[in-house]
Amino acid sequence: MLLLVIVMLLAFVNGVRNEDDVQPCAKVQTASTVVPLGSPVSATCVIRDNCPLVIGQAVHIEWRLGDRLFPGSLVANESGMGSEVVIPSFNHTRGFLTCCVQASTLQVVGGVEIRAGYRPEAPQNISCQTNLTTPNTLTCSWDPGQQETHLLTKYSLHTEIWDTNENFTYELPAGVHRYIIPRTGFGLFSDMKIYVKAVNELGEATSAPIILEPVSAAKFDPPTILKIQAESKRYGCLKLSWSLSQQQAWMRDLRLNLEVRIKTADSSYWSEQPILVNRVRPARSVDQCRLRHGTQYLAQIRVRYQQSPWSEWSSRQSGVTLETAPAGRLDSWMKVSGDQLHKQLNIQLFWKPSKQFRANGQNLSYIVSGKKLPVTNGKVCSTKGNYCTFQLPERAKKIYLSAVNAAGKSSPTEVRIHLPKDRAVVSDVSVIPQDDRSLLVQWKNLVSSTLIGFVVDWRPLLKTDLSLTQFEITDRNQTRLVITGSFEPYKPYGISVYPRFKDGIGLPQTVNAYSRQKAPSMVPKIQIKKSWQSHVELTWDEIPLDQRNGIIQSYKVFYCDKKGTINVVSAEPGERRVVLKGLNTESLYEAFMMVSTSGGSMNGSTIQFNMDPFDAVTVVTTLIVSGVGLSLVLIIIVMTCFSNHKRLKGRFWPAVPDPANSSIKRWTSESTQDSHLDWDNEEPNPMYLSHLSFLELPVKLSKEDDDPWLSNKEDTSDLGESICGSPFLSGYCGSNSDSVPYATVIFSGPCDSLTSKDPHVYLRSESTQPLLENEESVTPKCYQNMATDGMQSEQCFFGPCHNCVPEEGNDPRILWDDFPFLHSLTLNDTQID
Known part of the structure; x- marks a missing residue:
């Protein structure tokens, strides 16, 4: 529009030279200023002869559409110079076609605005809906079509009532495709013809008419279910009584279409396909059959008249069909554990209805019995729940599960009893x-x-x-x-x-x-369990199950020193401890823990701690380890010495033979040297002599004064002490020794000398162990050597001496040949001064 004003002003300025001349310099004409989009456009431009722009100048006429130039062709005209142009396709919904004169400069002398678009389409999908509430109205709407006209298009709604021959036309504002007809413009039960007309500058179009009865286009209010009840002897059927709303109750004689949808009381979904009942009056009830016996149902209904829209669903009401005995089997699941003490089976039995099971009643209960027939003494459980716990003898192999209602009992479901198997697959x-x-x-x-x-x-x-x-x-x-x-x-x-x-x-x-997870509701408090050197062990308690909000994925402990260096240590979900390593004993640390699930994480409170420069635990541990190590070294040294020095070993652990079980024949030099005390026995080895010492007497002993065996004293308990105090045995004191030899043999010469004339002297040992089984008798046994005046000494070494007198001509010393070790101890007559 602004460009048109500019063109007209230019034309007016160029074409008017004085106040008396008001005619334009040129005139542009076209067949139509509104054309179909994309169609050809032709126009002519006539320039007056007295136009100042062309007087005395060679003139060239051009055409311009927007920013494009189109050449024109000259045409003869009585009024002046003319030019004609043809545009093959006008592709703009709106444009200015101008006529220009090429003189010294290009001057616009005239122009015209051209608009393009499409004829309107015939309106489609006319639909009308009657409102039966006050005020009664009929609302009609339509689809203007898919194609945009790009031109101003007006619509009008036309109605014709056949019974009264009344016609009504309703003009609509541009762009409005919906109109509400007042109650005076229609009759509820009179057929009427309805159509829509669309008009623009390129033409008009009329929709296909529809014929309807306004009441058939009415959307009723939701109806009301008055009552749902079961009829006597009609199993699986319910009767529904219903009515229209109070505002529409006056139309109770209409035959309406009815839809019913139902579901069981424990179901979350309505029946997929509602049940349709055609041409039913509101005062008449409807029956719904083929339902489960003894089952509570919820029902809703909706209505419409002929092809009118369905009303909204009514509020739901419930009803129960007649009961019959339960039918079908139950699905069961049993957990069994044995009680060996009482020889019983502990059983947890769970059950649920199978797909074929029908409860056929409301107050359902269950009976578990050890017998198939309904015997009272075989019942082990009766409940209204879905599980039961009880005990049975170990020999029980199966039980029977039945459902019971007021009408009867179902056939029993057999459940076999199996002990759990130790198989993991x-x-x-x-x-x-x-x-x-x-x-x-x-x-x-x-x-x-x-x-x-x-x-x-x-x-x-x-x-x-x-x-x-x-x-x-x-x-x-x-x-x-x-x-x-x-x-x-x-x-x-x-x-x-x-x-x-x-x-x-x-x-x-x-x-x-978990169906969904989120961050835990709490984070356990970190506790310092122990610290050593530059390490600290942190522990925490387990998060309660109701506070986890998900499966714990990880525990992470963040700690930093006073410099702000942050470190992270992670722990597995099953662990509740971490060890922080490489800590500085002179720094203060802060730590907190983050617990994570797949749904989020939560941080706990912060704790502070520092490392002690003196670690008492480390010192004690070091001392203990050092002491144990030193003790092991000493033990090894001592054991080595004992194993290499048998005499030292014999000094500390002498083996004292048992006189009652010993024999001098077994006192061989080899056995004496190798004898040792058995570590597992507290008693010394009775088979071998552990020690034999040889003492050399520097002074001859007096037979009567110094030989303890020849003393007339009967008390010999102090003989050991007398020997210990003897001047001849200054280096020996048996009373102060931990272990003493049973006997000490003293020679007046070297141990291997057999030529000495001095008699051997046998001294009594310090051992308090009795030498004889019967010490009441003072008569010496055969293993003693007694010297008597005028009699040769008796020599016998094994058992009592019965025939100890040697044969004539035989040297008594021949007996020593049987004892190699004691051969050097052969007794010779020795004169005692």
């Missing part, structure tokens, strides 16, 4: 949340010829009520199952997969699962 159980109402359980199984299927068992872990336990039974080829139910978000559920064998139930695999 299930592994890698995982749970993937699908949504708030379902979880996907997956597992792997090993190949087993006796495997017949699986049982998936789940329950909320924060509740102990066994009635919340649910289960599903699958076949052997199935390794995944979607379980559904009301899973609470952020709450843990225990899910177990049990293998089923022909002869029992195997070992399960159990995992915890």
Whole structure:
């Protein structure tokens, strides 16, 4: 529009030279200023002869459309110079076509605005809806078509009432495609013709008319269900009584179409296909049959007249069909454990209706019996729940489960009893949340010829009520199952997969699962358990199950020193400890813990700690280790010395032979040197002599004064002390020795001298062990050597001496040949001064 004003001003300025001349310099004409979009456009331009722009100048005329130039052709005209142009395709919805004169400069002398668009389409999809509430109206709407006209298009609604021959036209503002007809413009039960007309500058179009009865276009208010009841002797049927709303109750004689949708009281979904009842009056009830017996149903209805829109659904009402005895079998799941003390089986039995089961009643209860026939004394459990716990003898093999209502009892379901089997064929159980109402359980199984299927068992872990336990039974080829139910978000559920064998139930695999997870509600407090050198061990308590809000993925401990250097140490979900290493004993540290689940993380409170420069634990540990090491070294040295020095070993551990079980014949030099005390026996080795010492007498002993064996004193208990105090045995004192030899043999010469004439002297040992079995007798036994006046000494070394007199001609010393070791101890007559 602004460009048009500029063109007209230019034309006016160029074409007017004085106030008396008001005619334009040129005139532009076209067949139509509104044309179909894309059609050709032709125009002519006539320039007056007295136009100042062309007087005395060679003139060239050009055409311009927008920014494009079009050449024109000259035409003869009585009024002046003329030019004609043809534009083959006008592709603009709106444009200015101007005529220009090429003189010294290009001057615009005239122009015209051209608009383009399309004819209107015929309106489509006319629909009308009657409102039966006050005020009564008829609202009609239509579709203007898919194509934009680009031109101003007006619509008008036309109605013709056939009964009264009344015609009404309703003009609509541009762009409006909906109109509300008042109650005076129609009759509820009179047919009427309705159509719409569209008009613009290129033409008009009229829709196809529709014929309707306004009441058939009425959307009724939601109806009301008055009552739902079961009829006598009509099993599986319910009768519904209903009516229209109070505002529409006056139309009770109309025959309406009715739809009924129903569902059981425990179901979350309505029936997929509503039940249609045609041409029914509001005062007449309708029957719904083929329903389950003894089941509570919820019902809703909606109505319409002929092809009118359906009303909204009514409020729901409930009703119960007549009861019959339960039918079908129950699905069961049994957990068995043995009680060896009382020879009983502890049983937990769970059940649920199978797909074929029909309760056929409201007040349903269940009976578990050990006998198939309904015998009172065979009943072990009766409940209205979905589980039962009881005990049976170990010999029990099966039980029977029945459902009972007021009308009767179902056929019993046989449940076999199997003890659990120690077989594990299930592994890698995982749970993937699908949504708030379902979880996907997956597992792997090993190949087993006796495997017949699986049982998936789940329950909320924060509740102990066994009635919340649910289960599903699958076949052997199935390794995944979607379980559904009301899973609470952020709450843990225990899910177990049990293998089923022909002869029992195997070992399960159990995992915890959540439908949704979030960050834990709490973080445990960090505690310092111990510290040593530059290390600190931190521990914490386990998060309560109801505070986790998910499966714990990790524990992370963040700690930093006064310089701000941050370090992180992670712990596995099953551990509750970390060790911080490489700490500076002169720095103050801060630490906090972050606990994470797959749904989020939470940080705990911060603690501060520092390292003590003196570590008492380390000092004590070092001292203990050093002491133990030193003791081991000393023990090794001592043992080495003892093993290499048998005499030292004999000094500390002498073996004292038992006189009652000993024999001088066994006192060989070899056995004496190698004898040792058995470490496992407290008594000394009775078979060998552990020590034999040879003492050389520098002075001859007096037979009567110094030989203790010849003393007339009967008390010999102090002989050891007398020997210890003897001047001849100054280096020997048996009383102060830890271990003493049984006897000491003293020679007047070297041990290997056999030519000495001095008699050998045998001294009594300091040992208090009795030498004789019967010490009441003072008569010496054969193993003693007694010297008497005028008699030769008796020599006998084994047992009592019965025939000790030697044969004539034989030297008594020949007896020593049988004792190589004692051969050097041969007794010779010795004169005692």
